[in-house]
Amino acid sequence: MPIKSLRLLAGIALVASTAAYAQNYPTKTVTVIVPFAAGGPTDTVARLVAQSMSKTLNQQVIVENVGGAGGTIGAARVAKADPDGYTLFLHHIGQSTAPALYRKLSYNAIDSFEPIGLITDVPMTFVARKDFPAKDFKELVSYVKANKSKVTYANAGVGSASHLCGMLFMSAIDADLTTVPYKGTGPAMNDLLGGQVDFMCDQTTNTTSQIKSGKIKAYAVTTKSRVASLPEIPTTAEAGLGSFEVAVWHGLYAPKGTPKPIVDSLSKALQVALKDSNVKQRFAELGTEPVAENRATPDAHRAFLKSEIDKWSPIIKKAGVYAD
Template identity: 85%
Template sequence: MKLTLLSTAACMALMGGVMTQAQAQNYPTKTITMVVPFAAGGPTDTVARLVAQSMGTKLKQTVLIENVGGAGGTIGAARVAKSAPDGYTLFLHHIGQSTAPGLYRKLSYNAIDSFEPIGLVTDVPMTIVARKDFPAKDMKEFLAYVKANKSKVTYANAGIGSASHLCGMLFMTAIGTDLTTVPYKGTGPAMNDLLGGQVDFMCDQTTNTTSQIKGGKIKAYAVTTKTRLASMPDLPTLNESGLPGFEVAVWHGLYAPKGTPKPIVDALADALQVALKDPTVKQRFADLGTEPVADSRARPEALRAHLKAEIDRWGPIITKAGAYAD
């Protein structure tokens, strides 16, 4: 009887393995959904749409974007973590995937163990921008004005755990001034209110600010990278504008639910690499002030290592700042 039960179990396991292998070989056979944990129109949404279209061409299937915003990206993350590990639900998130464990006391998922990493996508600089009629003409005047009017100045962000929240938190720590924060469910809505003059300033990714800056619709004061951007060479760095050592770059990574078969993960990583070499994607990224990562970083093992290192990096910073959310 025991032998029969063992044989049955072995056969079922073998059949399951064969089915998984067959599914991986035929993958994909239907539309793929890429979840973006922020509102449409924001910087992460922009990156996702560019990559999804090109990946879809390589995979010969449509890759649809689904925006699941809220709670700094954790609602979208939880949604994907609970999805079937069949390669038909993907997740594109930014640096917030590494800050969530420190920011949120209770998460319904594990930022590392609940996902299969596919690869890094891009590193995006951030910019300090303000409404068009903000009185300061340069970063020196901006810092002086903000400190002198801290009770009136409003700072917009995309919610707890977002890149704009993290940048703002570090900015306020760097200048030793607490400002009124206005959270949104994404940087798209936040940018709309900045354009409308309802809020004073924000720190946002170049993928969301470049066209607005070049169009003269908002004021730009500085970039958060070590060196100036080739796309906006006249924009100084924060390091040269009175905040030495201030540096924030927003990396984006692509994930699948934990348990997604390795052949499918590898197929997705290959499609990602092809997408990041697509001339159209590269040009659009350049227009937005960023560029695709190198092939060696657009792989599962590279994202896994980077995510762990970033969690280790930001955890102590968040704890020191006392920035928590329930």
């Protein structure tokens, strides 16, 4: 038989084999790698989604926490995993900032993964210690600009959402503030509650309960519209900061080379999860909501990730912030 015919038959056999494999997927437990410690906002989102996807896929979907280096250790592990649909990756906005923040990455934020779909956009809130002098966001901006050498801004470390929001804020008001980095949102919030630092910008998933209890002051949310769980807090645009907008989005990925039928199957399971009444209720309690169905797709996710990399790279480079 001619070589060309043999190659054609081999190709047909491979396609048929892949299709059959994908049709039976999954046949065992699926693991979702979260590149942060358990108990954080990304971990919470992952566990809610994984629990719901388990029902659709008829196999257990579990979460494994692989923290360290701003999420890049977990990302690198998934990038090197077998592209069989059994090792997935759930990450937040950090997937789009890592290329600019880290001088050397063992993976490519776009080319090393197959995007499955976006999950949710978590709003950020500008909050301060309970006795901070500023009464509203306009006064906050004026106060920090006038006292920038004295005011302390807390963040959860290089590459964290609070760090990124702070950089964008400082760029917007054209002022360099004294920043105090922590090893996570927990200790940063503890010091804000204790009055050791002045203010920070953090996700509603971490601030809503503290705001409602009156333990901290809230000045603005960083979305175009007000947040349903915090309706009394104005947006940054309403408060006078123009087009300032930051949302901590979360997305689901598979390793590059994962067969399209499997990616599509996972995307459909994700879309079902985002319509799950329990997921929607828990998201609402955390101050967020699932993305629209047309954003929970591979193509939409890929395009959005690229746009976010293009958005954050010049901001990070201008700030001169790098992590090894």
